[in-house]
Amino acid sequence: MLDIIDQILGLSAQTRDITILQMSARAVVVFFFAIAIIRIGDERFMGRHTALDVLLGIVFGSVVSRAISGTAPFFPTLAACMVLVALHWIISALSQYSGKFAFIFTGRSRPLIIDGELDRKQMHLTHISEADLREAVRAHGKNVDLSLVKRATLERNGSISIVFASETEIEAKPSNKPPDE
Numbered sequence: 001m002l003d004i005i006d007q008i009l010g011l012s013a014q015t016r017d018i019t020i021l022q023m024s025a026r027a028v029v030v031f032f033f034a035i036a037i038i039r040i041g042d043e044r045f046m047g048r049h050t051a052l053d054v055l056l057g058i059v060f061g062s063v064v065s066r067a068i069s070g071t072a073p074f075f076p077t078l079a080a081c082m083v084l085v086a087l088h089w090i091i092s093a094l095s096q097y098s099g100k101f102a103f104i105f106t107g108r109s110r111p112l113i114i115d116g117e118l119d120r121k122q123m124h125l126t127h128i129s130e131a132d133l134r135e136a137v138r139a140h141g142k143n144v145d146l147s148l149v150k151r152a153t154l155e156r157n158g159s160i161s162i163v164f165a166s167e168t169e170i171e172a173k174p175s176n177k178p179p180d181e
Helices: 002-009 020-040 051-069 074-097 099-106 120-126 130-139 167-172
Strands: 110-114 149-154 160-164
Touching (some): 020 051, 020 074, 051 074, 074 099, 110 120, 130 149, 130 160
Antiparallel strands (some): 110 149
16 A cells, blocks of 8 residues: 555655656645645634734745655655644634734734824834825725724734724715825
8 A cells, every 4th residue: 555655656756756647646635635734723824814824824835845846755744734734723822812922923903093193103114105095995995085084903914904984974074085096
C-alpha cells in the first residue's frame, strides 16, 4: 500500500524527478487536505482579514506549495500546515479572552468620525483621506455629507464601518459632493 502511495505521489523521488502525474496527484491531495484543515481549524481567516489572517494565508500558501512542488518532504509539510492552522486557532481563541493579546495580534479599531467631526489625527495615523471616507459612505448606500455621519470607524480588518445620522437629518442636508469624488 505504501509503495502504491509512493508511486502515485512520488514521495521518494528527487524534486527534479517528480513526474507531471505525480505533481498533479500531489496538488489534488494537498488541495483537499488544505480545505479539510481549514474547515476543521478556523475558517475565520478566509472570512475576515486581520493582519493575522492575511499572514496565515500567505505562510499557509507558501508551505502548501512546497508539498505540491516537492521542494520539502510531503508529510512533514502537511504537518506544518496543520500546526499553522492550529496556531491561528489558538491565537484567535486567546485574543477572544484577552484584550491585550488581541491588540498585539489583531490590532484595534480607530474612530475616524465622531458626531460628524473628522478625527484628523486618526486619519493621519491610518492614512485615510476624506475621499476614502466619502467612498466608504457611498459603499454603505448613502451619498451624504460627512457631517451627517454619527460614527465612522476603521475596523481591525481594514474595513470602514459607518453609523449614519437619523433619516430626518440626512433628508434635510443631502451631499453637495459629486458621487465620483
